[in-house]
Structures are given as C-alpha cells and as structure tokens.
Amino acid sequence: MSKIKVALGFAATFTALTALASAASARDLTVVSWGGAYQDVQKKVYFEPFKAAGTPMNDESWDGGVGVLRAKVQGGASTWDVVQVESEELALGCDEGLYEKLNFSKIGGEDTYLPSTVNACGVGAIVYDFVLGYDKDKLKDAPKSWADFFDTKKYPGKRGLRQGAKTTLEIALMADGVAPADVYKVLGTDAGVERAFKKLDTIKNDIVWWKAGAQPPQLLASGEVAMTSVYNGRIDAANKKENKNFGMVWNGALYTIDSWVILKGSPNVDAAYKFLNFVGKPENQAKLSEGIAYGTSNKKAPSLLPKAILADLPTAPDNMKSAVEINTDFWLENIDRLTERFNKWAAK
Amino acid sequence: MTAAFVAGADVPLKRRLKRAERARQLRALGLVLPLLAFLLFTFIVPIAGMIWKSVDDWEVPQVMPQTVAALERWNGQGLPDETAFAALAADIRAARDAGNLAVAAKRLNYVVNGFRTTLLSTGRKLKEQPAPGTAKDTLIAIAPAWGERESWTAIKSASGPVTSYYLLAAVDLTRNADHAIVAAPQDQAIYRDVFLRTFEIGFGVTALCLILGFPVAYLLANLPTGRSNLLMIFVLLPFWTSLLVRTCAWIVILQSEGIVNGSLQWLGLIDEPLRLIYNRFGVYMAMTHVLLPFMILPLYSVMRGVSPAYMRAAASLGAPPVTAFLRIYLPQTIPGIGAGCLLVFILAIGYYITPALVGGAADQMISYFIAFYTTETVNWGLASALGAVLLLSTVVLAVLYGKLALGRQTTGGLKN
Numbered sequence: 001m002s003k004i005k006v007a008l009g010f011a012a013t014f015t016a017l018t019a020l021a022s023a024a025s026a027r028d029l030t031v032v033s034w035g036g037a038y039q040d041v042q043k044k045v046y047f048e049p050f051k052a053a054g055t056p057m058n059d060e061s062w063d064g065g066v067g068v069l070r071a072k073v074q075g076g077a078s079t080w081d082v083v084q085v086e087s088e089e090l091a092l093g094c095d096e097g098l099y100e101k102l103n104f105s106k107i108g109g110e111d112t113y114l115p116s117t118v119n120a121c122g123v124g125a126i127v128y129d130f131v132l133g134y135d136k137d138k139l140k141d142a143p144k145s146w147a148d149f150f151d152t153k154k155y156p157g158k159r160g161l162r163q164g165a166k167t168t169l170e171i172a173l174m175a176d177g178v179a180p181a182d183v184y185k186v187l188g189t190d191a192g193v194e195r196a197f198k199k200l201d202t203i204k205n206d207i208v209w210w211k212a213g214a215q216p217p218q219l220l221a222s223g224e225v226a227m228t229s230v231y232n233g234r235i236d237a238a239n240k241k242e243n244k245n246f247g248m249v250w251n252g253a254l255y256t257i258d259s260w261v262i263l264k265g266s267p268n269v270d271a272a273y274k275f276l277n278f279v280g281k282p283e284n285q286a287k288l289s290e291g292i293a294y295g296t297s298n299k300k301a302p303s304l305l306p307k308a309i310l311a312d313l314p315t316a317p318d319n320m321k322s323a324v325e326i327n328t329d330f331w332l333e334n335i336d337r338l339t340e341r342f343n344k345w346a347a348k
Numbered sequence: 349m350t351a352a353f354v355a356g357a358d359v360p361l362k363r364r365l366k367r368a369e370r371a372r373q374l375r376a377l378g379l380v381l382p383l384l385a386f387l388l389f390t391f392i393v394p395i396a397g398m399i400w401k402s403v404d405d406w407e408v409p410q411v412m413p414q415t416v417a418a419l420e421r422w423n424g425q426g427l428p429d430e431t432a433f434a435a436l437a438a439d440i441r442a443a444r445d446a447g448n449l450a451v452a453a454k455r456l457n458y459v460v461n462g463f464r465t466t467l468l469s470t471g472r473k474l475k476e477q478p479a480p481g482t483a484k485d486t487l488i489a490i491a492p493a494w495g496e497r498e499s500w501t502a503i504k505s506a507s508g509p510v511t512s513y514y515l516l517a518a519v520d521l522t523r524n525a526d527h528a529i530v531a532a533p534q535d536q537a538i539y540r541d542v543f544l545r546t547f548e549i550g551f552g553v554t555a556l557c558l559i560l561g562f563p564v565a566y567l568l569a570n571l572p573t574g575r576s577n578l579l580m581i582f583v584l585l586p587f588w589t590s591l592l593v594r595t596c597a598w599i600v601i602l603q604s605e606g607i608v609n610g611s612l613q614w615l616g617l618i619d620e621p622l623r624l625i626y627n628r629f630g631v632y633m634a635m636t637h638v639l640l641p642f643m644i645l646p647l648y649s650v651m652r653g654v655s656p657a658y659m660r661a662a663a664s665l666g667a668p669p670v671t672a673f674l675r676i677y678l679p680q681t682i683p684g685i686g687a688g689c690l691l692v693f694i695l696a697i698g699y700y701i702t703p704a705l706v707g708g709a710a711d712q713m714i715s716y717f718i719a720f721y722t723t724e725t726v727n728w729g730l731a732s733a734l735g736a737v738l739l740l741s742t743v744v745l746a747v748l749y750g751k752l753a754l755g756r757q758t759t760g761g762l763k764n
Contacts, residue, residue, distance in 0.1 A: 344534075
C-alpha cells in the first residue's frame, strides 16, 4: 500500500513539475547578448543604468545560431525577449517570422539610425570587423594586408582563420589581389571559388582553425599563431585588459552589423521597446564605444566621442575605406554549398 | 484477516490469485510509470520527431499551394502550361504579402543553387497578377530561370508531403531532373567521408582505450584493496572533472609553446616544435584520455569476478603464462571488453566539443555537421537526416556487438 503511495507521490510531483515548467509565468524583460568582454561593457553602460531607470530586467548570453531561436519561438514559452543577432540570423529569422516587426516610431524614428542598420525586424546594435590581428612584440615588421598574411616566407609562423567558408574565402581572394569592392562578384563564379581555394592551398598546413571569438586572442597570446583573423573588439579588449601589445590591420577588413530583435510572442513588448529606445540613444551608444571598440548605429553617437577613440572604431572613415561588408544575401544563398566545398577541400 | 478470508470464500481461489497477481502488476507498473513517461517525452518522442523531420517536406506545399496543385498535371517534360505559370505568379504575390516567400526559397535553393535570388527577385518585381494568357511571358521576362525546365522540376520535387531529398543527401546521393537517383556532384559529396572519419576515430579511440585500459584494470582488480582504492581515485578523478576542463588542459600541454614541446626543446631533442594539436593526433590524445574511465570501469568490474584459481590450475597443468592468459584469463574478461568497447565507441562517435576544440578542419566528426545545420543554417531536414543515419549505424553496430558478444563461448573456443 505504502509503495503505491510513493509511486503516486512521484507521479503527482512529476506532473506538477511539468505543469509548472510550461506555465507561462509573468517574468521580467530578458535581454540576450554575446557574453564575454562585450557583454561586461553592455552591463555597465546599458543594462545597469536601464534597470536603475526603473524597468526590471535580466541578461543572458548565447552563442548564436538562428536554429536556437527557431526552437525557442516554435516551442512556445520562450524565456527570451530581446536578442542580439548577426546579420544572417536577422534575415533568416525575419523570413521565418521569428521576430516582431519593429515599430521605429517607438525608438526615435528611422532617421536616427545609419541606413544600413535599419531593418524591418531589427535595429543595429554594433558594427564590427574581422581584421588581421598580430602580436607587435613578436613581429617586428608590421604586416599591411591579407597578402602578407599568406606570405609565410617573410612572416614565418602559423595563421589563425575562422573555421568554415564564410570570411575565409573573402580573405583568400583579397590576398590573391582581388579588390575589396569586387570580392563577391568574383566569389559568385565557380572560377572565383576555385581561385580562393587555390590560394588557401598555399598555406593549408600552416592554418589553425578557430571556432569562437575568444580563441584568436588566446592563439596570439600563446604564440600558437603569428597572425590571425579576429574581431576587432577582442584585440582592443586584450590590449586594454590584459596589457597585450596586439596590432590590427584595417586594410581589407570585413565588417558586419549585429542587430537587436524582439522575439515573436514576447510578453514584454513594451519593456522591450523601452530598452531598445534606451540603447538607441547616442549618449548611451557613445559610452559603449568607449568601453569596447565597436561602432554603433545612431548617427549622432560618433560626434560625442573623443578623436582618439573614434580612430580605432570600425565606423571611422579611414577604417571604412578599404573594408568590405560581409554579404548576407550571398551567404544565405551559398552557405550550404560552400560549406560542403570547404570541407571537401579541408579533408583532401 | 479471517473475516476477509471468509468474506471472499465464495470466489474461487484461482480467480483470487489472479486478482492478487494483477494488483501486484499494477503496483509495479505504477512504480515505473514516472520513468516510462519521462522516457517517452524526453527520448522517444523527440527521436521520432527528428526522424520525421528528415522526410517532412512542408515548405513548398505551405507557401505555394496553387503551383503544387497545377504541377500535378505536368508530366515533367518541356515547360508546364500557362495555368502553372499563372498559379506560380499568384502564389508568389500571396507569399510576398504574407512575408513567407523566403521559406520556400530556402528549400528550393537546396535543389538549385541560385533559386533563392530567382524567387525573391521575382517577388520584388511582380507588382500585379499578369493578365490571363501572359503569365508565362511575364515571368520569363522577369527571371530567365522560369523558362528552364530545371526550375520547374525543382518545385515539383519539393512538392511534399514527404521527400527523400535529405536522406539521399546525407549519403551523397541526389535526384536528377528526371527523378533518377544519381551520385551527388563531387564538390558536395562529403558525408560518406565524414561518416567514415567518424567511425575511424571511434574505432581508433576504442582500440587505444582498450590497449591502455586493460592493464590498468588488471592492476586495479589484483592489487590489495587499500592500494587498489588509491589507484581507483586516480581513475575516477579525471572522470569527475569537466570535459571542457580536460580538453583545454590538453591544449595547454600540446600547443607549440606548450609543456611537451617546451620540454623536448629544452632537452635538445627537437629544434622546431612538433605539431601535436589542431590535428588528428590531438583528437586521438584528448578523446582517449576523456573516454579511458569508461573502458576501465566495466573491465575492472568483470576482472574482479575472475577467480585466480583458474590461472593457477592452468599453470599447474603446464600451460606457459602467455597460453594461460590467452586461453583462460582473456576469454573470461570478454564481457567486460565488449561492454567497455561498446560504451567507448558509442560515446566517441557522438563526440562534438573535443574534436571541435583540438581538431583541425579535417578532423570534424558528424556531430559538428549536425550542429552546424541545426543552429547556423537552419537546414533541419539535413541535420535530421544525418542524425538518422548516425542513429541507424549505431543501432546496427550495437546489434552486431550483441551477436558477437553473446554468440561466443566463454571457454575461448576450448573444446570440452
């Protein structure tokens, strides 16, 4: 008899727990970003002041991947409201109806923001670059371009690149002499793809592939690689926080934009707009750029920054000169095919 | 008690026994019910869902219902008729207004690279429904691709409700415009290699674990309790340490300015640092270390039960040590070897984080691709198909193992 009671007790607890887990409970606004040094700065200049201004909120971090958001939204009872996404996640998720359509009149109007950061489903959060990073203490002679990156005679040592086709093929083409403006035109042809892989063949055995943004600074610091592709903000953070002496090459940098989106069906839409309005203000965005070297989306933000800081931002005119925007449409169309092609090449 | 006994006296004993038996069974079922429910919802339902996703073809029928219906009458030769073009134009406009045209575009782009642009640019340029009879010319004027048979066979092949596309792609096959199964183009045929690589690494790690683990387990099983417990701690301590910590520790040890290379250079044995990580060697090293306890523990538990008397008997009957080991001791440990190998192998072929961190681009196993298609490009059909193939091959191997392990005589082939 007592056994039955125990079993029933278990069963009751189990059902109660599942019921609890699925009950949509009223919760505070939850904002999700990329973690690491970047989110530490966001906490300081965005999240804490926003909380202090009277709206309760939590922040979490994630590693990206629109599949994660699809699972959250389609699974119902999503625990996230505002998420920072990369450009492809923005396009794919917008197509699939994972995000709320954004009402710009609630966040200062479309004219407040740089045109390239305005999207039906999201508003730009940061502009950042993949740059060539190196350790000034180890390389006496500073590299100047991706061509130097592929020159292992003049600059001995291994090279770090992001694993996969995206960014790698663009870098290879620029190293092979393709002008930044023509990269996607060339990559759109079969001959262009072959040309990129042929260039990669020349340093195939010297490449260390990284997968997460935190890895390249570590690879540089441990001396594993002499040069690497890296997010510009990570180099800046390593120099500021860990007293490293890393250098960056803006020539041929690949820039891209991350955006804030509101997940479809969020119970905190009003608070989410309040938050987006807060982080869209130029004075707040300027504080972010002071904390970490990323450009921001508000047109007025750069005018509030000191010259010295402005010079190291992706949005500085000098740094934009030879930079290429990573072409989201191109990659949406070709990512599967070129990923397979890349892995074919890697396994050879 | 007696009252109850007397009260039920009119019921035959047989039936009362049955009733008691049934009550017992129900009680037992009640005890395992929570676990059953848990397994059903967290294990069986998701796996069934995954397998369904690998054949589910929902995008095109949902976004382009009229076109799908119109193409049912098309025999696949030449171009479809005017009605199909008109239906396509109507579908594209409706989908554009509903904002889900890109969903179908993504699915069709798998079949014909460039279809995404064709469909989305048609959606942008097609302002109004073409006048009756002009749909064909209008569409071909907007995008020449609509004048090619390939575009239409692509839509027809993705018309659902189920498709073999993803499962075929997972084994490097595809269908041509005539619906015949052919090998995938050279550049895209990678999955057979990846599966082979996955099993190769799985077998390699299993073999290394067995070679390293067998003597350790033997030592643990045959030492006096005190010392064997001390050694057991050394086996269990890494076992309890986080996987990520152990993997990162290997990076520190093996990198070019790491401990191993530093020591070797200091000793003057090498001039240039050896490449020990971000390649296959690093993957074998880290994975063997991580999975070793899974080999040692089952071996140890079996070896504990092997009586030393057999070996003494063999020796007294004149068997040399090697013969005694091969014909008396080894056969008795077969269940442990089998369990350890199966455990290590099945864990190894599903590994993701270790090869991702210590392997190169050519050392990624199938789980890397499943994760890539699940989260990055949201090609859940292909991710599910790869998962289904992995599941199937694992089941086949487990069945084979069952046949091998159970079909063996534990006397090691000694004829009585």
